[in-house]
Amino acid sequence: EPEVTQTPSHQVTQMGQEVILRCVPISNHLYFYWYRQILGQKVEFLVSFYNNEISEKSEIFDDQFSVERPDGSNFTLKIRSTKLEDSAMYFCASSEGGNEQFFGPGTRLTVL
């Protein structure tokens, strides 16, 4: 069964460093998303991406964040200068038609 994959499973970085989280969505899906879940808190929407552009973003998704689909398979989330409060589990999701979303296993980001 096709699934969304994410790498790495755990990323440790120093505050102020740039990180890139990678996702491979399901191949025939057209909509892509990033969410984050700070430990013990809600899963929060960050951004949605369709037709090679951001279709919606939340207040959390400020200038430190960017997304890219550099080729036909990968979907990346870049955090330019990480802060302690960026430590969270980051989930990528994809959907075919914009409703049912399939989630990846997540990348745990730890900022020291």
Add this chain to the structure above:
Amino acid sequence: GEDVEQSLFLSVREGDSSVINCTYTDSSSTYLYWYKQEPGAGLQLLTYIFSNMDMKQDQRLTVLLNKKDKHLSLRIADTQTGDSAIYFCAVQSGNFNKFYFGSGTKLNVKP
């Protein structure tokens, strides 16, 4: 934006039924979902219901939607120890791009 609320914990005995509740605020919500998260894992879609339905049954899972009260529930029949996990309610707003999640209900199934 949408506000989605769930109780944080539920403990049941193996074989009993579990009922996990969720309330939301946006009456224009279109699809409503239940996801399961096991320790260290991602979010697994369990089931979903479209807003013009009242009930959906899928094997041991029954979803009830009270649109007037903006209340969604997930009933798990014959709960097993393997059902122990965190269950997230998620609501899709009129804008198809955004999901709003509850804080999750941790279900503990005692043998």
